[in-house]
Structures are given as structure tokens and as C-alpha cells.
Amino acid sequence: MQLTVWTYEGPPHVGAMRIATAMKGLHYVLHAPQGDTYADLLFTMIERRKERPPVTYTTFQARDLGKDTAELFQTAARDAYERFKPQAMIVGASCTAELIQDDPGGLSKAMDLPIPVVPLELPSYSKKENWGASETFYQLVRGIAGAYAPEPGTERAPRPEGQRPSANLLGPTALGFRHRDDVIEITRLLGRLGIDVNVVAPLDCQPAELAKLGDADFNVVMYPEIAQTAANWLKRAFKQPMTKTVPIGVGATKQFIREIAEITGVDGDALIEGEESRLPWYSRSIDSTYLTGKRVFVFGDATHALAAAKAAETEMGFKVVGLGTYSREFARDVRAAANDYGVEALITDDYLEVEQAIIDAAPELVLGTQMERHIAKRLGIGCAVISAPVHVQDYPARYSPQMGFEGANVLFDTWVHPLVMGLEEHLLGMFRDDFEFSDEAGPSHHGHAAANRPAAPAQEAEQITVPELVHEPAIAAADGACAWTVDAEQELKKIPFFVRGKARRNTESYAAQNGLAEITLETLYDAKAHFGR
Amino acid sequence: MNELSPIQTGQAPGCLERPVLRERGQREVFCGLTGIIWLHRKIQDAFFLIVGSRTCAHLMQSAAGVMIFAEPRFGTAIMEEKDLAGLADANEELDKVVARLLERRPDIKLLFLVGSCPSEVIKLDLARAAQRLSGTYAPDVRILNYSGSGIETTFTEGEDACLASLVPDLPEADTPTDDLLIVGALADVVEDQFTRLFHALGINNVSFLPARNAASMPAVGPGTRFLLAQPFLTETSRALARRGAVHLPATFPLGAEGTNAWLKTASDSFGISCDHFHEVTAAPAARARLALDRYREQLAGKSLFFFPDSQLEIPLARFLHAELGMMPLEVGTPFLNKQLMAPELDMLPEKVLVSEGQDVDKQLDRCHAQRPDITVCGLGLANPLEVEGLTTKWSIELVFTPIQGYEQAGDLAELFARPLVRRTRLEV
Numbered sequence: 001m002q003l004t005v006w007t008y009e010g011p012p013h014v015g016a017m018r019i020a021t022a023m024k025g026l027h028y029v030l031h032a033p034q035g036d037t038y039a040d041l042l043f044t045m046i047e048r049r050k051e052r053p054p055v056t057y058t059t060f061q062a063r064d065l066g067k068d069t070a071e072l073f074q075t076a077a078r079d080a081y082e083r084f085k086p087q088a089m090i091v092g093a094s095c096t097a098e099l100i101q102d103d104p105g106g107l108s109k110a111m112d113l114p115i116p117v118v119p120l121e122l123p124s125y126s127k128k129e130n131w132g133a134s135e136t137f138y139q140l141v142r143g144i145a146g147a148y149a150p151e152p153g154t155e156r157a158p159r160p161e162g163q164r165p166s167a168n169l170l171g172p173t174a175l176g177f178r179h180r181d182d183v184i185e186i187t188r189l190l191g192r193l194g195i196d197v198n199v200v201a202p203l204d205c206q207p208a209e210l211a212k213l214g215d216a217d218f219n220v221v222m223y224p225e226i227a228q229t230a231a232n233w234l235k236r237a238f239k240q241p242m243t244k245t246v247p248i249g250v251g252a253t254k255q256f257i258r259e260i261a262e263i264t265g266v267d268g269d270a271l272i273e274g275e276e277s278r279l280p281w282y283s284r285s286i287d288s289t290y291l292t293g294k295r296v297f298v299f300g301d302a303t304h305a306l307a308a309a310k311a312a313e314t315e316m317g318f319k320v321v322g323l324g325t326y327s328r329e330f331a332r333d334v335r336a337a338a339n340d341y342g343v344e345a346l347i348t349d350d351y352l353e354v355e356q357a358i359i360d361a362a363p364e365l366v367l368g369t370q371m372e373r374h375i376a377k378r379l380g381i382g383c384a385v386i387s388a389p390v391h392v393q394d395y396p397a398r399y400s401p402q403m404g405f406e407g408a409n410v411l412f413d414t415w416v417h418p419l420v421m422g423l424e425e426h427l428l429g430m431f432r433d434d435f436e437f438s439d440e441a442g443p444s445h446h447g448h449a450a451a452n453r454p455a456a457p458a459q460e461a462e463q464i465t466v467p468e469l470v471h472e473p474a475i476a477a478a479d480g481a482c483a484w485t486v487d488a489e490q491e492l493k494k495i496p497f498f499v500r501g502k503a504r505r506n507t508e509s510y511a512a513q514n515g516l517a518e519i520t521l522e523t524l525y526d527a528k529a530h531f532g533r
Numbered sequence: 534m535n536e537l538s539p540i541q542t543g544q545a546p547g548c549l550e551r552p553v554l555r556e557r558g559q560r561e562v563f564c565g566l567t568g569i570i571w572l573h574r575k576i577q578d579a580f581f582l583i584v585g586s587r588t589c590a591h592l593m594q595s596a597a598g599v600m601i602f603a604e605p606r607f608g609t610a611i612m613e614e615k616d617l618a619g620l621a622d623a624n625e626e627l628d629k630v631v632a633r634l635l636e637r638r639p640d641i642k643l644l645f646l647v648g649s650c651p652s653e654v655i656k657l658d659l660a661r662a663a664q665r666l667s668g669t670y671a672p673d674v675r676i677l678n679y680s681g682s683g684i685e686t687t688f689t690e691g692e693d694a695c696l697a698s699l700v701p702d703l704p705e706a707d708t709p710t711d712d713l714l715i716v717g718a719l720a721d722v723v724e725d726q727f728t729r730l731f732h733a734l735g736i737n738n739v740s741f742l743p744a745r746n747a748a749s750m751p752a753v754g755p756g757t758r759f760l761l762a763q764p765f766l767t768e769t770s771r772a773l774a775r776r777g778a779v780h781l782p783a784t785f786p787l788g789a790e791g792t793n794a795w796l797k798t799a800s801d802s803f804g805i806s807c808d809h810f811h812e813v814t815a816a817p818a819a820r821a822r823l824a825l826d827r828y829r830e831q832l833a834g835k836s837l838f839f840f841p842d843s844q845l846e847i848p849l850a851r852f853l854h855a856e857l858g859m860m861p862l863e864v865g866t867p868f869l870n871k872q873l874m875a876p877e878l879d880m881l882p883e884k885v886l887v888s889e890g891q892d893v894d895k896q897l898d899r900c901h902a903q904r905p906d907i908t909v910c911g912l913g914l915a916n917p918l919e920v921e922g923l924t925t926k927w928s929i930e931l932v933f934t935p936i937q938g939y940e941q942a943g944d945l946a947e948l949f950a951r952p953l954v955r956r957t958r959l960e961v
Contacts, residue, residue, distance in 0.1 A: 001584075001610045001626035003634060010591035033650045035564025035683025038592045040913030050920040052913060059560050062653065062684040076559070083894060095586040096650035096684070099617070124586060125614045 006371060008326035008349050008389055012122035012132025013094045014039050019136040020090060021053040021174035022202040026140075027086035028055045029077045031069075031097035031104050046392050047175055056080040060097075070102045074111055077104075081113055088144065088207035089113065090136060092120035116207065118143040128349075130225040130301065130327060133173055137202055138229040142237075144210040149237040156239035159217055165264040166196040168216040168234075171227030172203035177304065177388040179203060181401035182222060186247070189404050190220075193257065193266050214238040218263045222246070222403070225301055225327055246303050249311030250277050250408045276405035279412045283315060294419065295502075297322035297363035299346065299354055299372050300387025302330030304402070306337050308367045308386045311411055313341065322346065322361040324354065351375070362502040365419060370394070382418030482511045484519045491521055506531045551878065551887060553869060558892025561913050562842060562867055564683030565691025566649060567596045571933065572695055573606040575718045578642040578746045581607040582634065583681070584627060584659060585649030596929075606641070608634070612651060623657055624665075631666055635674060642673070643747035645695065648680035675747060677702065687867035689765040689843045689932065692718060696742060699750060700772035703742075706754030712738045713799055714751055714778065716770075717763030720935035721745070727786075727938060730796060733813045736803050742769075753778050760799055762786060762937060764877075765844035767870045784876045785845075786937045787945060788852035789821035794876075817939035824943025825856055828950045833858035835953070838905035840914060841865035841891050842928035849909070849931065851880045857946055861885045862903050865896065907949060924952045 009015075013030060020028035021043050030036070037057050043049045058076040060069045077091065091104040105119025118139050122132045159165060167190055172179035180203070187197050198216035199209050219231045219242040231242045241263050247256035254272045261268035275281070282288060296318040298309045302325045312318040323338045324346025325331070331347045338345035346357050355375045358366060366376040366383040370391045376383035385394060386402070401407040484492070488507075495503050503524075510527035511519050566589055569581045583589050590609035610630045616623040627646075635641060644666075646659045659678040667676045679698040681691035696716065706712055713736050715727060724741055731739040740751035753759075755777030761770065764785050774780065783798035784791050793814060800810045837859050839846040846866045853859040861881065869889040871878070878887070888896070893914075900908060900923070908918055908925045915925040926949055936945040 001612055001616050001623070001630050003608055003630050004587075004590045004611050005605060005608045006594055007587060007590045009587075010595075011587040013588075014591065033564070033683040034560045034562060034687060035566070035592065035650070036588060037559070037561050037913060038563055038567075038595055040561065041911070042595055044914070044916040045912050048916060050917060052917050057559050059558065060684065062682075065654070065684070079894075095588045096654055099651055099654045123614075124588070125612060125617060128587065 004350075006351050008351070008369065008371065009129035010039070010042075011095055011124050012127045012129060012135070013092060013120075013124065014042070015129040015132025015134070016090065016092060016120055016122060016136040017043075017053055017055055018129075018133050018173040018175050019140065019202045020055060021049070022172070023205050023207065025087040025206045025208070026054060027080055027084050027089050028053075029073070029080050029089060029091045029104070029108070030055055030057050030094055031073050031092070031102060032057045032059070032094035033096050034059050034061065036094050036096075042175055046390060047395055048392070049174065053174075054084065054086070056084075058097075060100075065100065069097075069100055070107055073102055073104055073107050077108055077111060077113070081115070086115065086207075088116040088118065088140075090118045090120055090140065092122055093124075095124035098124050116144060131329065133226050134229050137171075137173075137226060138233060140207070141201070141210055141213060141230040142233055144207055145213045145234070146237065148211055148214050150214075154239075164194055164196050165217045165266060166198040166215065167260075168198050168213055168219045168240075169200045170219050170221055170231055171223035171225075172200065173223075173226055174203070175388070175390060176203075176223070176226075177301075177386075177390055177394055178400060178402045179223070181399055182403040182407070184399070185401040185404035185406055186220060186222065189247075189253075189257075189271075190260075192271060193260060193264075193268060195260070195264060195266060214240070216240065218242060218260070223303055224330065225303060246307055247403045248304070248307035248407060249315055249411065250279050250405065251314060252307055252310065253277075253404055253408065277408040279315060279408040282412055283317065288317070288416075291416070291419070292317045294318045294365055295321045295361070295363040296365045296367060297358050297361050297372075298386075299324045299326075299366075299368040301325060302327040302334055304387035306333060307402075308411075309337060309341060311408070312367065312415070315408070316412070316415060318365070321363050322357055324348065324357065359501070362499070362505070364499065365415065367415065384414045384418055482508055482516060482519050485521070487521045488519050488524050491524055503528070551883065554886060554888040556888055556890040556892040556895065558890075559894065560687070560867070560891040561840070561893045561911055562891065563596060563688040563911070564592070564650070565681035565686025565688065565694060566592060566647065566683075567688055568681065568691030568695065569593065569607045569647065570597055571718060572692060572743070576643065576743050576746060578640060578748075579606060579645065580634065580638060580641040580643070581645045581647050582631065583607065583609040583647045583649055584652045584657060585609055585612065585647075586651045587611050589649045589651075606638075617655060620655070620657060623655075624662060627657075627662055628666065631670075631676075635670060642675065644670075644674055644676045645698070646676065646678040647695075648678065648682055650682045650684050653680060653682045653684060675702065687841075689763070689845075690768075690868065692763070693766050693768045696766065697768040697772045699743065700753070700769060700776060703750055703776070704752040706752035706757055708754055708756060710738075710752075710754055710756045711803070712740065712752070712757045713803070714740055714742060714753060714757055714759040714773075715762050716742045716759050716773070717761055717766055718743055719762050719937060723935050723937050723941065726940055730813065730817070731799070734796070734800055734803070734805050734810065736799060736805075758799070758802055760795065761873065763845075764848050764870075764873060765868075767868075767873065770873070782873070782876060784851065784880070785848040787845075787848050787942075788856045789818050789825060789939060789942050790856055791848065791852050792821065792937070792939050792942065793818055814939075821939040821942040825946050827943065828946035829857050831950045831953060832946065835859050835906035836903070837861045838900050838903060838908045839864045839866075840893075840896060840900075840908070840910040840928070841867040841888070842909075842911055843932050844868060844870075845931055846909070846928075847874050847877045847881070847887070850885070851877045852945070853949065854882065855880055856942075857949075859907075859949075862905050863888060863896075863899060865889075865891065867891070907952065924956055926952055 020026050040053050043053045056076050058073050060072055091108045108117045172183050199213055219240050221227045221231045221242050234240045243259050245252050245256045247253040257268040257272055296312050298305050305325045309320050309323050313320050320341040325334045326349040335345040351371045366372050367386045369387050369389050373383045400410050507524050507527040510530055511523055573581050616626055646663050648659050663676045663678040677698045679694040744750045753776045757778040758781055759778050760781050781798045781802050784794045786792040786795040844866055846864050850861040850864045863886040865888045908923050909928050915927055918925050935941050
């Protein structure tokens with residue numbers, strides 16, 4: 001049993017819903033009790049989708065349990081088929097239905113519906129949302145495209161002379177972080193390379209289109225959490241190569257183009273050499289020098305966390321002081337990357353652990369999910385959101401991809417926005433005693449109302465008034481090993497709040513190392529000289 | 534599991550016999566766990582520990598609309614594969630979770646173990662667990678249990694189950710008693726308004742269930758009179774009756790007239806003169822009527838359709854019809870307690886279809902056919918209906934907003950006027 005307050009991922013059947021809702025003409029019959037319909041609002045409210053998710057819930061009650069819940073499932077499946085006339089159906093159980101073991105797959109097979117019915121086995125008590133989405137997508141791809149796979153061992157015929165290469169874009173789902181815009185950006189990018197898009201799946205894809213997946217020359221694995229398993233199978237069944245780089249950031253986008261050039265033989269050099277994104281110049285522009293070495297903490301799904309860490313270090317000139325993910329399936333990749341940045345990877349789905357890690361790392365910027373945005377708000381640190389789990393704010397009205405060259409522009413803007421700007425930072429350092437520079441005043445570009453929570457949107461103001469929020473971050477609490485003199489304590493307060501925690505801890509560890517019983521003004525500056533910035 | 538013996542639907546005098554459409558199909562409603570979202574704020578030293586699955590935890594953060602990121606006084610002990618292997622292990626795991634929790638939160642004085650669909654299906658006995666844990670933590674922490682599972686409870690029935698679990702534990706009132714008990718979670722500001730009114734009427738011993746903290750839960754005993762502030766408290770009413778308390782049947786305190794009738798019921802029961810009642814209530818009632826006048830023009834004659842959600846639907850339909858001239862077409866409720874609803878049903882026009890339970894696709898067909906001016910529905914349905922050109926009101930807002938009493942009558946009307954006004958303002 002695991003005590004959980006907030007979760008990064010829902011149960012695996014919500015992952016299946018993300019696939020079903022992304023697609024057209026697919027219906028999901030979910031054996032589930034009343035209440036599991038809450039998941040509909042994720043799609044209709046957070047993503048503002050215009051239709052209800054194509055999901056029928058069997059809605060069994062306690063009084064049905066001794067009787068025939070299996071029959072209830074079959075009635076619901078039959079009614080759903082009659083009403084919605086889908087091209088294909090997926091069937092499965094939510095966590096409670098898994099316990100009553102009605103076997104939706106077997107039951108629907110016995111019904112002999114005149115459409116493909118793909119049964120899902122999604123173990124609710126050991127797996128989570130992204131795994132459920134990945135498994136559902138894989139089962140659908142295999143179930144529908146499988147019939148068109150060549151004999152094992154058959155070599156893939158070369159592309160006919162003069163025919164444009166084509167690609168499948170795999171992984172975008174409903175309720176994904178900027179998936180809608182990433183698909184547009186990557187489709188444009190491929191178009192400029194002379195490559196057609198064969199099938200985008202699962203977003204806006206019909207089951208019948210999955211049958212054509214084998215026609216493409218290669219697969220673009222946009223989101224490995226969702227599409228890697230299916231792409232691996234397509235590679236085995238159709239000998240289709242796949243891309244490995246996720247094109248988030250300028251460097252990654254160029255690497256992505258190189259990979260595609262290698263797979264297809266198209267010429268990507270012009271696109272690579274052209275200054276397609278404003279990020280490189282904006283980052284070199286001297287007003288950006290204040291970004292140098294900004295301490296950044298990165299947490300999200302593996303795909304976005306890895307890409308963000310890379311771009312943060314190499315394209316923004318930040319220093320990665322923490323890197324982690326809740327995607328345990330990709331823990332190895334994240335550990336390897338963290339090692340390169342000289343930090344220890346944080347692999348967890350416990351937000352309290354993430355909060356503690358952020359406190360310990362004392363970053364100036366957090367790149368994370370909505371969870372980290374709230375943690376950062378509480379700690380008074382700037383934050384930009386880079387990954388699901390999503391919030392209604394992660395569906396901006398404007399075009400706002402993460403991938404490709406335009407995506408890199410978006411990264412630059414959204415990551416710089418929460419930071420205290422260059423000259424303002426100096427002024428804060430010079431004139432700590434100005435009443436408007438007090439810790440309660442946030443950066444001026446956020447307005448005075450944003451006191452002490454720089455990235456907080458005003459609409460959430462009522463939620464942060466609840467009493468528990470008024471707890472002091474642990475960085476302010478000395479462990480009592482050394483006593484601070486009044487002078488030193490006063491001087492510490494002159495250091496901007498976003499680096500004060502670090503200064504305090506450095507000074508205390510310096511004092512401990514040198515066996516000092518008391519921290520004076522001198523100790524504070526000795527420690528500063530010792531550690532540098 | 535909660536005790537769910539059917540309530541006696543004895544015919545209250547004057548109860549209109551009307552046909553009720555009973556539906557059995559897909560329900561687009563929350564389960565009873567959702568009530569924790571307001572209950573954990575209402576009882577300030579209580580913690581709600583759901584014993585359930587990842588789905589339960591995900592529901593809680595999704596139903597909150599946006600993530601309320603204060604560390605809340607609720608959490609989910611998520612069962613994993615090994616907990617399903619043997620109940621002994623599950624109990625042991627639960628004990629560990631509770632120990633960790635209470636160590637981290639020494640401010641907690643009342644802990645609810647809340648059953649969920651999976652915990653009920655595997656028959657994890659939380660009543661026994663609560664007893665066992667009480668042995669360890671009483672008297673510092675009281676440990677109670679109830680089920681908010683979707684297989685037994687719909688949305689607000691979770692609050693009913695929670696309050697019912699508190700009743701056997703309430704202190705015994707001295708007899709004879711002249712206490713008045715107000716039952717059902719209300720916003721603090723509304724409680725304070727009602728308290729002032731009751732005191733002015735001369736009813737001095739007024740208390741509320743739930744109280745704002747564990748130590749001040751009200752006493753109850755034979756002769757305690759109680760008014761329901763919320764319509765979904767079937768089990769709590771029964772539990773109070775078992776303690777000898779006497780229910781004062783009334784319309785619910787929504788709108789100027791609804792509030793008037795509710796207060797008058799208590800006032801009459803305590804033998805307060807009509808003159809004095811009028812003296813105390815005339816000014817706030819007049820204010821409420823004035824506030825309602827502002828919205829009558831916008832709302833009168835508009836048709837209304839309620840999807841089932843909180844059991845507030847019938848009292849709301851009564852208020853909107855009787856005080857603002859709206860025309861309910863269908864009033865859906867997840868569960869109909871005819872006895873508690875009798876005074877309300879009497880005031881609904883005869884041709885209104887009252888439906889109980891749900892088959893959501895069929896109900897959507899009826900809604901599409903009638904094209905009401907306002908559809909009151911849950912968050913899963915609202916945007917898709919707006920796309921079809923129907924104006925909607927999210928029903929959950931009616932549970933999360935102070936709407937009871939004289940001073941909130943205008944606010945309540947405004948909640949229905951706003952979506953209509955918005956439609957007329959937008960030119961895009």
C-alpha cells in the first residue's frame with residue numbers, strides 16, 4: 001500500500017481512454033463501477049474537447065455483484081455498438097472490474113460483433129497511465145495492421161524510384177502535452193524535407209488507417225512513452241526503421257533531421273544550416289548573459305525531462321542541478337543523462353520526494369509538470385511547465401509546439417519568462433533594503449499582485465490561501481549545528497531570496513568543515529569566496 | 534459496507550403521487566469519495582484516508598477541477614498487487630500507512646478510513662480496522678470508517694455516509710433537551726448567518742453537524758430536534774432517529790421562500806410566535822426578495838433540464854420554479870427519497886418529469902429533443918452540450934458554492950443567469 005496525495009499518472013485504463021479519445025471511429029467499452037466516469041471531464045474540461053470521450057461504462061453496483069455482471073457487460077457492449085456503430089472496439093476492465101474477473105475480452109468474443117474487437121489486459125494494481133496508453137496503442141496496431149504484415153523474414157522492398165518518402169507519426173494522444181501542435185510542426189518539417197506523412201496515430205486516426213501503417217518508409221517515434229512498443233513491433237513485422245531522437249530543442253531537431261536524412265537519403269543540410277529558430281541568436285544576444293549558470297531543476301515524463309535538460313544546458317546556458325522522471329520504464333535513460341550532468345537522477349512518483357529534492361537543490365528555475373509548478377510557487381521559485389500531467393493552461397489558444405524549430409522558440413520564451421530579468425537581478429542585489437525589493441515582492445514584470453509567488457496565475461489566488469500553504473520552506477531552517485550571529489543573519493537576508501537557501505547551506509557546511517562554533521559576517525563571506533557562485 | 538436498507542417511503546400527508554422514471558444504465562456521476570473535497574476543509578482536524586486504487590487518487594485530484602496543491606487532509610492508500618494476495622497483509626499494510634500518516638500529521642484528531650470500490654469488492658473490513666487502530670490511537674485520535682465507493686454511493690451520498698458514521702459516536706445530550714441540530718455541511722459564513730437568526734428567534738442551543746473540529750461535535754439524544762440543511766442525508770437522518778432525535782420536515786433553505794419555510798418549521802416547533810418570527814426575518818427576507826427581483830426578468834419562463842448529480846436537483850427546481858418562474862422539463866436525481874422530498878415535490882408543477890438513476894445516452898436523447906434553455910449537468914457533459922448550442926450550468930458549482938439562506942438567494946439565482954447572460958454578450 002502506498003500513501004498518495006497527488007499522482008503524476010492515472011490508472012492504466014485512463015491511458016487506454018487517451019488512445020480511444022484521440023482516435024475517430026473507435027469505441028471503448030469499459031467494465032467499471034459508477035464514478036469512473038470522472039475521467040470524461042479530463043477530456044471535456046482540461047482539454048476542452050468538443051465531444052464526450054467514446055467510452056461506455058458498464059456502471060455496475062454493489063447489488064449487481066452477486067448476480068450477473070457479465071451479462072451487464074454484454075448488454076452495454078451491444079448497446080454501444082448499436083448506438084455508435086464504431087469501426088472497431090476496445091474492451092477492458094477498470095481496477096474494480098479487474099477484481100471481479102468477468103473477462104471482457106472473452107465475453108465480447110462470444111458476442112461475435114461484426115467489427116474488430118481488441119481486448120485489453122491492463123493490470124491496474126501494478127501499471128499506470130502511460131503504460132496503459134502504450135499497451136493499448138500496441139494492441140490496436142498489432143491487431144489491425146498485423147493482418148497486412150509480410151511473411152516473417154521477407155525483406156522490405158526498396159522505395160520505387162521517384163516516389164517521395166513517407167513517414168508515420170506515432171504517439172500523439174488526447175490529453176497530451178502540446179501533442180496537437182507538435183504534430184503540425186513535425187508534419188511541416190517533414191514536408192520541407194520532401195517527406196509525406198502516411199498516418200498520424202493515434203491522434204485523429206481511424207482504425208482503418210492503422211491497416212496502412214506498413215506502407216510508410218519509416219516511423220517517427222514522437223513520444224516513446226506511448227509509441228516505442230508499437231514502433232518496435234512495426235520494425236519487426238514490417239522492417240520499418242524508426243527515429244530515436246525526440247526533436248525538442250534546436251540541437252535535437254537538427255539531429256532528428258540527420259537521422260531522417262540517413263534513413264531516407266533526403267538532403268537535410270539546407271534545413272540544418274539555415275537559421276530556422278530564433279533561439280540560438282536570442283541565447284547569444286548579450287542580454288541573455290544573465291542566464292549563464294542559472295540553476296535549473298528538471299522533472300517530468302522521461303521524454304520531456306531528457307530533452308529539457310539537454311536544451312537547458314546546451315542551448316540556454318543553464319546549469320542542471322536536478323533531473324528526474326516519474327516514468328520508471330525509462331529510468332535507465334534518465335540515470336545515464338543525470339550522470340552526464342553530474343547529478344543523481346530522481347526516479348519517483350511521490351511528489352513529496354520531488355519537493356524535498358527541489359528544496360535541497362535550491363534551483364532558480366524549475367522545469368516540471370503542474371505538480372512542480374505548485375511546489376515552485378510555494379517555494380517562491382520561477383517555473384515553466386514542460387510535461388504532462390496537464391492542466392487547462394497547458395492547452396493554449398495560440399500555436400505553441402515543443403518540437404521542431406518553432407518549438408525551440410517556444411522553449412526560449414516560456415523558460416525565460418519566469419526568471420528575474422538581468423538588470424533587475426543586479427538591482428535586487430544592490431539595493432536589498434528597498435521596500436519594494438522585499439521578499440514579498442515578486443519580479444516586477446509579474447506585477448505587484450504576484451507577491452512572493454512569481455509564477456502564480458491570479459485565478460488560483462483563492463486556492464493558495466488555505467492554511468497549510470503558509471509553511472516555511474525547509475531551506476530557511478538551520479539544523480542548529482552552528483549558531484548565526486545577529487549580524488550574519490541580517491547580512492544573509494540581503495541575499496536575494498532565490499539563492500539565499502543555497503548561501504545558508506553553503507555557509508553552514510563551510511563552518512562545519514572548519515569546526516566553527518559560530519557563523520559571523522566574516523564566515524559568510526569566507527564561505528562565499530570558498531564556494532564561488 | 535454502508536447500511537443500505539431502503540428507507541420507508543411512508544406517505545407524508547399531502548404528498549403528491551407522481552410517476553417517476555427509473556433508469557438503470559450508464560451513470561455520468563461522481564462516486565461518494567468526491568464529498569471529501571469539501572468535508573476535509575469543513576472538519577479542520579480530520580483526515581480522510583481512502584483505501585483504494587490509483588483510480589481513486591486520480592479521481593480526487595481530477596474532481597477538484599484544478600489541483601488544490603496545499604497538502605490536503607486527504608490521501609489514498611493505493612492498494613498494490615501484494616495487498617490483494619491476502620487480507621492479512623492488506624491490514625498490516627494499512628496499519629503501517631496509518632502509523633506513518635499520524636506521525637507526520639500530529640494535528641489530526643479524527644481519522645476516517647474511507648472504503649472504495651476495490652476495498653469493498655475484496656471485502657477489506659474497515660470497520661474492524663478502525664476498531665483495531667482505535668485501540669492503538671484512542672483517545673488522541675478517533676478513528677471511524679465509512680464507504681464512499683461508487684458501487685454503493687453517488688456523489689453527495691458520500692457526505693451522508695460520513696455524517697452517519699459520526700452519529701453513533703456523538704455525545705449523549707442531557708434530557709430533556711431543547712437543542713436544535715442543523716445537519717449537513719454548510720459554508721462557515723452560512724452557518725454563522727443561521728446561528729444569528731436562530732439566536733434572534735430565541736432558539737439558543739443550536740449546533741451543526743458536522744462541527745468544525747472533532748472536539749466540538751454536537752450532542753444528541755431523545756428530544757433533540759433536527760433540520761436538514763442538505764437534501765441528501767437519508768442515512769444520517771435514520772442514524773439520528775435511532776439516537777432518539779426528531780426530524781423537522783421542511784423545504785430546504787434555498788431561496789427567500791425556501792429559507793423562510795425552513796426557519797419557520799423550527800420556529801413553530803419551538804413555539805415561537807408568528808409575530809416574533811416575522812420581526813426577526815422580515816428584513817433579511819425582504820433583502821433576499823429584492824436580490825431575486827434582479828434576475829426574475831432574465832430567468833422567468835426559461836426552460837430547465839437537470840441531469841442527476843447531487844440530490845439538490847429537486848429543491849433547486851422548486852426554487853427556480855416557485856421564486857423565479859422557470860419551467861423545469863425534467864428533474865433527474867441520482868436517488869429519490871420521497872419522504873424527505875415530499876414538501877419539495879408538492880411544489881413542482883405536475884407535468885415535470887422526475888427521473889431517478891440514469892441511462893445517460895437515453896437522457897441525452899431526451900435533452901436534445903426538448904432543447905431546454907438551461908441544462909444543469911456534470912463536467913463530463915457540459916462542453917459537448919455547449920458545442921451543440923445548449924446553455925449549461927455545471928452542477929458541481931452548486932455544491933461548492935454557498936447557496937443556502939436569505940443572503941445567498943441572489944447569488945444562487947445569479948449562477949443560473951450568468952450562462953444565459955454570457956451567451957448574449959459574446960459576439961464570437
